[in-house]
Structure formats: C-alpha cells, structure tokens
Amino acid sequence: MPGNGHVAPGHQITKAPAIVAVNTLSEDDQAINPADHDGVPSDYSIEVNSRNTIYSNEFIESKYIYDMNHCEVDHQKKRVNITPRKYQYDFRTKRQVQRTGVMLVGWGGNNGSTVTGAIIANRDKITWMRKEGEQHANYYGSLTQSTTIRLGSNKDGKEVHIPFNTILPMLHPNDIVIGGWDINDANLYDAMRRACVFDYELQEKLKAKMIKMKPLPSIYYPDFIAANQEDRANNLLPKGTKQQDLDRIRNDIRTFKNAHDLEQVIVLWTANTERYVDVRAGLNQTADDILRSIANNDDEVSPSNVFACAAILEKCPYINGSPQNTLVPGIIELAEKYHVFIGGDDFKSGQTKLKSVLADFLVSAGLKLQSIVSYNHLGNNDGKNLSAPQQFRSKEISKSNVVDDMVGANHLLYDKRTNEHPDHVVVIKYVPFVKDSKRAMDEYISSIFMNGLSTIAIHNTCEDSLLASPLIIDLVILTELMTRITYKTNDQEEYHSFEAVLSILSYLLKAPMVPPGTPVINALFKQHRCITNILSACAGIAMDTDMLLEHKTQLPKPMKIQL
Ligand SMILES: NC(=O)c1ccc[n+]([C@@H]2O[C@H](COP(=O)([O-])OP(=O)(O)OC[C@H]3O[C@@H](n4cnc5c(N)ncnc54)[C@H](O)[C@@H]3O)[C@@H](O)[C@H]2O)c1
Numbered sequence: 251m252p253g254n255g256h257v258a259p260g261h262q263i264t265k266a267p268a269i270v271a272v273n274t275l276s277e278d279d280q281a282i283n284p285a286d287h288d289g290v291p292s293d294y295s296i297e298v299n300s301r302n303t304i305y306s307n308e309f310i311e312s313k314y315i316y317d318m319n320h321c322e323v324d325h326q327k328k329r330v331n332i333t334p335r336k337y338q339y340d341f342r343t344k345r346q347v348q349r350t351g352v353m354l355v356g357w358g359g360n361n362g363s364t365v366t367g368a369i370i371a372n373r374d375k376i377t378w379m380r381k382e383g384e385q386h387a388n389y390y391g392s393l394t395q396s397t398t399i400r401l402g403s404n405k406d407g408k409e410v411h412i413p414f415n416t417i418l419p420m421l422h423p424n425d426i427v428i429g430g431w432d433i434n435d436a437n438l439y440d441a442m443r444r445a446c447v448f449d450y451e452l453q454e455k456l457k458a459k460m461i462k463m464k465p466l467p468s469i470y471y472p473d474f475i476a477a478n479q480e481d482r483a484n485n486l487l488p489k490g491t492k493q494q495d496l497d498r499i500r501n502d503i504r505t506f507k508n509a510h511d512l513e514q515v516i517v518l519w520t521a522n523t524e525r526y527v528d529v530r531a532g533l534n535q536t537a538d539d540i541l542r543s544i545a546n547n548d549d550e551v552s553p554s555n556v557f558a559c560a561a562i563l564e565k566c567p568y569i570n571g572s573p574q575n576t577l578v579p580g581i582i583e584l585a586e587k588y589h590v591f592i593g594g595d596d597f598k599s600g601q602t603k604l605k606s607v608l609a610d611f612l613v614s615a616g617l618k619l620q621s622i623v624s625y626n627h628l629g630n631n632d633g634k635n636l637s638a639p640q641q642f643r644s645k646e647i648s649k650s651n652v653v654d655d656m657v658g659a660n661h662l663l664y665d666k667r668t669n670e671h672p673d674h675v676v677v678i679k680y681v682p683f684v685k686d687s688k689r690a691m692d693e694y695i696s697s698i699f700m701n702g703l704s705t706i707a708i709h710n711t712c713e714d715s716l717l718a719s720p721l722i723i724d725l726v727i728l729t730e731l732m733t734r735i736t737y738k739t740n741d742q743e744e745y746h747s748f749e750a751v752l753s754i755l756s757y758l759l760k761a762p763m764v765p766p767g768t769p770v771i772n773a774l775f776k777q778h779r780c781i782t783n784i785l786s787a788c789a790g791i792a793m794d795t796d797m798l799l800e801h802k803t804q805l806p807k808p809m810k811i812q813l
C-alpha cells in the first residue's frame with residue numbers, strides 16, 4: 251500500500267516502565283561503573299522521593315517553583331533594580347506513550363530514506379560487514395537516545411547520570427511508524443541507493459523491507475523549488491486546485507492514522523528547500539487569510555503551506571526541517587486556534603551547529619568575534635536544489651542569523667546603537683562528486699587582548715543525512731512527549747498545553763521558531779539546558795545548576811520543602 255510505513259512487527263509500544271528507585275543501586279551495580287560516576291543503565295527508570303512529585307497510573311505530576319529576576323533599568327540613575335520573583339507551576343505528564351507515526355514530506359530524499367533505513371536497522375538489530383569489520387546499528391547523534399543527564403550524586407559522592415530518555419516516559423524510535431509523500435516515485439530502497447549514504451551491504455540487508463515502501467504522490471508547484479528538480483516530479487497528485495490538494499493531503503493523513511491504528515501522527519517536512527513566500531495582509535497574515543488563499547488557489551501559497559495547514563486541520567503537529575518561511579503568521583494563528591504544535595525551521599545538523607557553539611564560546615569569553623566565513627560544498631540533491639538563487643537565499647538566512655542572540659547579549663563588545671555585529675558570509679556550492687558528504691570550511695577571526703587577532707580555521711566533513719536523521723528522530727520523540735505534558739500555575743484551575751510554537755525544539759533547528767514576541771535563543775548549550783531543565787521540572791528532578799556547592803562548602807542538613 252503506497253505510503254505504507256513499517257510497523258514494528260509485534261513491537262510493544264513503550265509502556266511506562268516499572269518504577270525502580272534510582273537510589274537502589276547495589277554495590278554490584280556500582281561495581282559496573284568503577285569510574286567516579288554511576289551511569290545508570292538505560293532500562294532503569296527513576297522515582298523522585300518527594301511530596302512534590304506524585305506518581306499515578308495515568309500521570310507524573312510535579313510542583314515546580316520557577317525563579318525569575320524582574321529587572322528595572324534606570325538609565326538616569328544608572329541603576330538596575332532586581333526583584334527576584336517566584337512562580338509555582340504544576341506540571342502533569344501522561345505516562346502512556348502514544349502509538350505514533352511520522353509522515354515525512356520528501357520521504358524519498360536523502361534524509362527520509364536514511365532515517366527510515368536506520369530505524370529498521372536498529373529495530374531489527376541488523377549487522378553488516380565492511381573493511382573495518384562487523385558494524386552494528388546505533389542512534390548516535392540523537393539527544394534522546396545517546397546522551398545522559400547528571401542527576402546528582404550517590405551516598406559515596408559519585409555522580410549519577412541517567413540516559414536522557416529516562417527523565418520521562420518517551421517514545422522509542424524503533425516504535426515509530428513511518429510514511430510520507432514524495433514528488434518522485436522511487437521506492438525507499440531505490441531512494442536509499444540514490445542517496446549513497448549507507449554501506450552497500452547494509453543497503454542490501456534493508457532491501458526486502460524498503461523496496462515495499464512507496465511515497466504517496468505529492469503536490470508540486472514548480473515556482474517554489476529549483477527548476478533542476480523538475481525531472482524528479484513524476485509522482486504527483488492529479489492536477490487540481492490548492493483546496494483539492496489540501497483535502498487530499500488531509501485524507502492521506504487520516505488514512506495513514508487509521509491504517510496503523512495510531513494515536514498521534516506528526517507531519518515533518520524534509521522535502522526540498524522552497525523559496526520564501528511573500529507575507530502580506532489578505533494572503534497569509536491570519537488563519538482566515540491562509541485558508542481563504544488556499545480556497546482561492548492563490549499562486550503565492552506554497553506546497554509547504556498546504557502541508558502545514560493540512561496537518562494542523564487534522565490536529566497533527568507540523569515540523570519544518572527546511573529553512574523556508576512556511577510557518578507564516580496565518581499558519582501560526584491557525585495552530586494556536588486548533589492548539590496544535592508547530593516547530594521549525596531547518597535542522598541544525600553540522601556546520602551551523604558548530605557555529606552556535608564556537609560563537610557562544612568566543613563571545614562568552616569576551617573575545618570579539620569580528621568575521622565569520624562559512625563555505626561549504628555538497629553533492630546531494632539538496633545541494634543541487636540550493637544551487638538556485640532563491641532556494642539558496644532561504645538557506646543563507648537560516649545559516650546567518652544563528653549568532654544574533656550571542657552578539658546581542660554583549661553590549662560591551664558590540665555597540666547596540668550602531669547594530670554592530672560580525673561580518674558573516676555564507677557560501678554553498680554544488681559539487682556532485684562529494685554527494686551527501688558535505689565539506690564545510692569555516693574561518694572565525696576575533697579581536698583579542700590588546701587588539702591582537704585570533705583566527706580559527708576549520709575543515710568539517712559533515713555527513714549531512716547521518717547528522718540530520720537523528721535530529722528527525724528527536725523532533726518526533728520530543729514533539730510526541732510535549733503533546734502529553736500540561737501545566738497549570740498557582741492562579742489557574744485548568745491544565746494547559748505549552749504554546750503552539752514549540753520553541754523547546756530550538757536545539758535541533760538553525761532558525762528556531764518561537765512564540766510571537768519572544769526571544770530567539772541560538773546558543774547551543776542554552777538550548778540544551780532549556781530541554782533538560784523543562785523535562786527535569788516535569789519529572790520533579792532538581793535543576794543541575796553546575797554549582798556543586800556540596801564539593802565547595804560544608805553541606806547543611808536538607809530543608810523540608812512543602813510547596
Ligand atoms: N544535514 C542535512 O541533510 C540537512 C540539514 C538541515 C536542513 N536540511 C534540509 O532538509 C531537506 C531535505 O534534505 P535532503 O538532503 O534529504 O534533500 P533531498 O533533496 O535528498 O530530499 C528532498 C526530497 O523532497 C522531495 N520533494 C521536493 N518537493 C516535494 C514536495 N512538494 N512534496 C513531497 N516531496 C517533495 C524530493 O523529491 C526529494 O526526494 C532540505 O530542505 C535540506 O535543506 C538538510
């Protein structure tokens with residue numbers, strides 16, 4: 251059946267694991283970890299022993315005090331008045347992970363075929379040979395699958411780290427049902443071979459399952475992607491109006507959800523980068539605008555606009571993995587109206603991810619970053635599409651804005667009055683020979699002490715799809731989790747979902763979408779702390795402040811806190 255993803259055969263959906271109090275590590279367990287920290291095995295779960303954290307069959311409920319400094323800057327008196335304020339949150343997380351599917355727009359692309367093959371390889375424990383010997387599937391590069399968080403320390407003073415995905419019950423990638431659309435009719439095995447990402451033997455071991463997977467026909471409006479993509483467009487919906495396209499995509503989503511008996515479907519764009527759409531009154535500035543523009547078959551409505559509206563109207567979260575401005579104000583308003591999560595833009599996978607660390611390191615160290623030149627060449631179809639000026643412009647924007655928050659936070663180095671900021675150039679070239687193995691070359695020049703200059707030059711080979719695919723997995727897992735988390739504050743009776751624009755996903759995206767009027771954070775480890783701290787608060791785990799006062803002072807007896 252076209253668009254039919256794999257369903258983990260007999261795979262039990264991850265149930266809320268049995269609770270094992272983390273403080274029951276036996277001496278034997280600790281013997282497993284001779285290092286000065288305990289890495290809790292991934293099949294453990296946690297129990298927080300506190301009256302402020304309650305476990306029921308249905309929920310994990312936690313009370314959290316959010317500390318915020320309210321600041322008043324008096325420029326006349328040259329004084330800042332700081333009033334620390336405390337806000338009480340009650341978080342509630344449904345423990346039962348939902349049967350979840352993801353419908354990829356652009357399923358037959360390098361990212362789509364790679365993430366699909368990787369999930370099958372992990373789920374089926376496929377191994378394959380290559381010159382270095384036997385290889386095993388893994389989820390390296392995934393925040394949820396391959397990282398840990400520090401909980402605290404045990405009675406012997408050893409640090410205790412837990413796998414990220416044990417903070418709260420999370421979807422396991424092996425259980426994700428995958429489907430989607432592509433304007434090209436290649437089955438997923440042919441798409442994987444075309445991508446030239448996986449080793450040959452792995453491709454052949456994946457063939458039996460992936461050859462049966464065929465993307466659903468999609469919508470193709472030539473004006474929005476490079477003309478050089480035209481020869482791919484052989485898998486299209488019957489020619490019709492944009493309203494008919496919207497209705498067909500909505501029907502595809504419903505059919506997929508019913509066919510796999512799913513509780514949650516997430517629609518994720520990993521299709522080609524489109525040109526920006528105009529944003530103007532009457533076209534897409536309100537929810538009514540965008541739906542009317544679709545009904546009126548307006549030329550300025552893009553395929554990704556249609557997919558986003560279809561997902562939202564079907565109450566499915568929509569994530570934009572590409573840089574174009576799909577999520578126009580009207581689509582944001584539509585998501586808010588239907589209380590559906592949206593997120594984007596543009597996976598933050600390699601060159602830009604490193605930039606969001608290096609720029610943060612330099613500026614936070616008081617070194618004045620003066621010039622950033624980011625050049626890369628790549629040879630995949632993404633690179634081919636980006637060789638067209640309008641599509642490159644979409645990418646140039648998302649790759650260029652990533653240092654704005656770090657520069658804006660340091661008025662000592664950068665004069666706000668003149669909007670002073672580093673020179674920043676982005677260059678992308680299409681070189682077919684390197685295929686998906688993008689070669690990034692960056693140069694960072696900073697003014698240092700006594701007007702010296704520091705130059706950092708980097709050559710960074712980014713295997714683009716192997717770096718982006720774990721991000722797709724994390725985007726799905728974190729979005730599914732966020733649909734199970736609600737909160738109420740000390741002045742509310744009812745529980746609410748988080749804001750429709752899921753800014754908690756910023757860590758995974760180059761140009762993070764945030765609720766209108768709120769700040770964009772690009773610094774990678776601030777984004778990382780945002781995720782771990784919010785999820786820790788929901789789990790009732792104390793924030794890791796990195797202060798480690800227990801090792802710097804005589805720790806007093808703990809206070810009894812009843813919120
Ligand atoms: N590291 C990365 O790979 C990375 C990082 C950030 C962003 N991205 C973005 O992710 C997207 C996908 O990257 P890729 O390397 O997989 O590209 P790709 O060109 O291999 O795949 C894109 C797929 O989308 C299909 N497509 C185009 N328009 C479509 C439509 N309207 N409906 C359905 N399918 C459509 C194409 O046929 C193609 O199969 C690109 O926009 C890219 O800029 C990739």
Ligand SMILES: O=P([O-])([O-])O[C@@H]1[C@@H](O)[C@H](O)[C@@H](O)[C@H](O)[C@@H]1O
Pocket residue numbers: 597598599600601602603626628632633636645649678688690712714
């Ligand atoms: O590596 P990164 O900057 O995060 O992101 C990548 C760009 O460097 C590359 O040019 C582009 O083709 C990819 O789609 C991706 O956006």
